[in-house]
Amino acid sequence: MKRIAMGWVALVIAGLIAPFLVYPVFVMKVLCFALFACAFNLLLGYTGLLSFGHAAFLGSAGYIAGHTIKVLGFPPELGILAGTATAAVLGYVFGSLAIRRSGIYFAMITLALAQMVFFLALQMPFTGGEDGLQGVPRGMLFGVIDLRETMNMYYFVFAVFMIGFWIIYRAVHSPFGQVLKAIRENEPRAISLGYAVDKYKLLAFVLSAALSGLAGATKTLVFQLASLTDVHWHMSGEVVLMTLLGGMGTVFGPVVGAAVVMTLQNYGAEIGEWVTVLTGAIFVVCVLAFRRGIVGELAALFPVRKP
Amino acid sequence: MESSGDYILETRNLTKEFKGFVAVSDVNLRVKRGTIHALIGPNGAGKTTVFNLLTRFLPVTGGAIFYRGHDITHEKPAQVARRGIVRSFQISAVFPHLTVLENVRIALQRRLGTSFHFWKSERTLEVLNDQAHELLEAVGLREFADYVTVELPYGRKRALEIATTLAMDPELMLLDEPTQGMGHEDVDRVKELIKKVAANRTVLMVEHNMHVVSDISDVITVLARGSVLAEGSYGEVSGRPEVIEAYLGTAHA
Numbered sequence: 001m002k003r004i005a006m007g008w009v010a011l012v013i014a015g016l017i018a019p020f021l022v023y024p025v026f027v028m029k030v031l032c033f034a035l036f037a038c039a040f041n042l043l044l045g046y047t048g049l050l051s052f053g054h055a056a057f058l059g060s061a062g063y064i065a066g067h068t069i070k071v072l073g074f075p076p077e078l079g080i081l082a083g084t085a086t087a088a089v090l091g092y093v094f095g096s097l098a099i100r101r102s103g104i105y106f107a108m109i110t111l112a113l114a115q116m117v118f119f120l121a122l123q124m125p126f127t128g129g130e131d132g133l134q135g136v137p138r139g140m141l142f143g144v145i146d147l148r149e150t151m152n153m154y155y156f157v158f159a160v161f162m163i164g165f166w167i168i169y170r171a172v173h174s175p176f177g178q179v180l181k182a183i184r185e186n187e188p189r190a191i192s193l194g195y196a197v198d199k200y201k202l203l204a205f206v207l208s209a210a211l212s213g214l215a216g217a218t219k220t221l222v223f224q225l226a227s228l229t230d231v232h233w234h235m236s237g238e239v240v241l242m243t244l245l246g247g248m249g250t251v252f253g254p255v256v257g258a259a260v261v262m263t264l265q266n267y268g269a270e271i272g273e274w275v276t277v278l279t280g281a282i283f284v285v286c287v288l289a290f291r292r293g294i295v296g297e298l299a300a301l302f303p304v305r306k307p
Numbered sequence: 308m309e310s311s312g313d314y315i316l317e318t319r320n321l322t323k324e325f326k327g328f329v330a331v332s333d334v335n336l337r338v339k340r341g342t343i344h345a346l347i348g349p350n351g352a353g354k355t356t357v358f359n360l361l362t363r364f365l366p367v368t369g370g371a372i373f374y375r376g377h378d379i380t381h382e383k384p385a386q387v388a389r390r391g392i393v394r395s396f397q398i399s400a401v402f403p404h405l406t407v408l409e410n411v412r413i414a415l416q417r418r419l420g421t422s423f424h425f426w427k428s429e430r431t432l433e434v435l436n437d438q439a440h441e442l443l444e445a446v447g448l449r450e451f452a453d454y455v456t457v458e459l460p461y462g463r464k465r466a467l468e469i470a471t472t473l474a475m476d477p478e479l480m481l482l483d484e485p486t487q488g489m490g491h492e493d494v495d496r497v498k499e500l501i502k503k504v505a506a507n508r509t510v511l512m513v514e515h516n517m518h519v520v521s522d523i524s525d526v527i528t529v530l531a532r533g534s535v536l537a538e539g540s541y542g543e544v545s546g547r548p549e550v551i552e553a554y555l556g557t558a559h560a
Contacts, residue, residue: 174425178432194389199423200423
């Protein structure tokens with residue numbers, strides 16, 4: 001428990017001072033992806049469900065937020081809420097269909113549905129197709145805070161991240177989270193104890209989708225752009241990578257994983273396309289040698305003593 | 308709610324067919340309230356299939372199942388569990404990466420009605436700790452409460468499984484080979500435990516260990532090739548030539 005508290009303190013301090021040390025837009029990007037990976041981890045790490053279609057939630061929330069803000073003139077907070085709500089509804093649809101199957105079939109259903117969303121994003125006029133939805137104004141938060149100021153934007157993104165992260169943390173450590181872990185550990189046993197497991201899986205799926213949407217909508221505001229990259233299946237794969245690299249089923253793992261992957265992509269860009277090979281190689285090494293991920297391995301190195 | 312006399316569970320012509328193979332055929336099983344009823348038979352006799360049918364983990368292809376007079380033939384497994392039929396599994400059914408205490412608490416927490424409350428702290432579950440500790444005490448696991456379950460030896464895991472099942476306060480406990488894979492000491496402990504917990508409930512168990520069966524069961528049903536071969540007390544059943552031939556042959560020859 002103490003270790004978790006230390007993690008929280010470290011996270012808050014790092015988040016507060018980061019924009020003075022590193023390029024703030026980069027940190028914002030990391031925070032958006034960290035939230036995305038944490039939301040994904042709620043499903044993979046704590047419920048044992050591997051979705052391969054999470055880009056659909058990130059991306060569609062981004063488009064809806066962008067459209068409502070740019071075209072309908074929503075204030076930023078409402079635009080983000082609209083994006084999040086869309087992702088939640090989409091999550092309900094995906095979840096209802098996918099949880100009827102498990103394992104690889106579950107993953108394939110989510111992938112297929114996400115491909116449909118990608119196709120829609122490519123074809124529908126409001127998304128701007130290949131060009132993306134550009135020039136989304138950041139606007140005034142609650143009518144008073146000017147988000148065009150980078151530092152204002154940064155602390156807003158940090159606040160969104162902390163809220164999302166806290167919701168996930170709370171869900172994992174709630175009565176509901178206990179049932180999720182029971183399902184992950186032994187589904188038939190959870191059924192035999194009277195739990196209608198599909199309902200729990202569905203709620204976990206919707207929560208995960210909504211928070212992924214929150215990340216996507218916020219990201220649109222940061223870059224003032226919603227594009228096909230975020231609905232592409234590459235993105236669904238990338239979030240798996242971030243979660244596994246950082247440590248699935250750990251509270252802070254996905255944050256670390258997102259930071260590592262983003263840093264590699266950003267600062268490794270000088271070596272061009274080879275960065276993909278480098279990320280791939282790191283992933284393979286991680287899965288072969290450090291299966292618990294960075295945070296998982298660290299936690300195993302310093303175990304909490306049991307009485 | 309109808310109280311259909313002495314029998315808590317009844318099957319009528321229960322049948323299960325797997326693509327042309329009849330695993331369970333016309334089984335009429337009647338489990339008397341308050342008894343320990345053993346289901347025995349050679350490997351492949353269909354014992355576990357009967358369990359899976361009774362707890363609705365497998366769909367029935369023919370016949371009907373009545374629990375306290377209700378037709379539960381087409382109910383969902385979680386629903387049947389909530390009615391009070393709780394099963395254990397052949398391979399120990401624990402939640403390995405939760406603590407021993409949490410394992411028992413999972414079974415208790417559904418009653419709080421907060422199992423969908425993702426916004427509440429898990430500390431709200433601590434009101435169940437006393438009850439969970441009591442259940443652990445009953446199976447001799449009190450001092451292991453804070454262990455991660457995966458660290459427990461096999462026999463202790465089976466005991467934990469029984470504690471978790473008891474936490475549901477089931478009227479009817481279905482135990483699938485509760486002493487399988489255990490050493491002598493553990494077998495005796497679990498045997499005593501079953502006897503103890505059966506004091507105010509009904510137990511239906513699949514068991515291979517004849518000492519356990521003869522010591523504690525009131526009624527024995529012998530299954531062979533999916534059908535009931537014989538039924539009665541240990542004394543009655545074990546003397547029948549067809550039973551000796553089908554099942555006890557090697558042990559009593």
